Amino acid sequence: MLWRYFFQFVWYSFLSFLKQPSIFFKMFSALSMPYSHKREVGYVKIFSIGVEPEYRIHGIGSRLIEEMKSRIDFDTYEYITLETDALEDNKANDFYKKNGFRLSSEFYTFEGRHMNKYHYRRRNENPVS
């Protein structure tokens, strides 16, 4: 996808960078992810999800997740994974748990952000909840 949409990616990254220069390191580390996150088993990764603030808490985010789950062939891809800030006031953690994701691990980024990693499996036999 990165190569197929390379120019769009560069353009929208540039606009985002102009709006918020501090995201530079986040974008840079995202570029290395396809290589650093290579695994033996196939998996699907959510990089970001967002609902316009005035439409939140109306079930739209959950419907997006449900639609995504319905499009994934879980015989080919073992699980869905994502990372989000581990902050107590980060409502995204509640959102993912509500949608069947289980905490799989915690880690710190090189900028010192405390992150939670979640997995969703079709048969949710996740190691840690």
Ligand SMILES: CC(C)(COP(=O)(O)OP(=O)(O)OC[C@H]1O[C@@H](n2cnc3c(N)ncnc32)[C@H](O)[C@@H]1OP(=O)(O)O)[C@@H](O)C(=O)NCCC(=O)NCCS
């Ligand atoms: C996270 C996000 C995508 C959820 O979308 P949504 O349409 O609001 O979610 P839903 O209505 O389907 O689900 C709501 C559930 O999410 C959680 N939640 C999300 N935001 C919340 C908030 N501001 N306050 C309370 N609960 C919240 C709760 O568990 C809630 O369940 P409840 O209503 O039973 O308490 C949306 O809040 C968003 O865009 N947030 C900003 C971007 C973000 O944080 N993205 C995830 C980063 S990885």
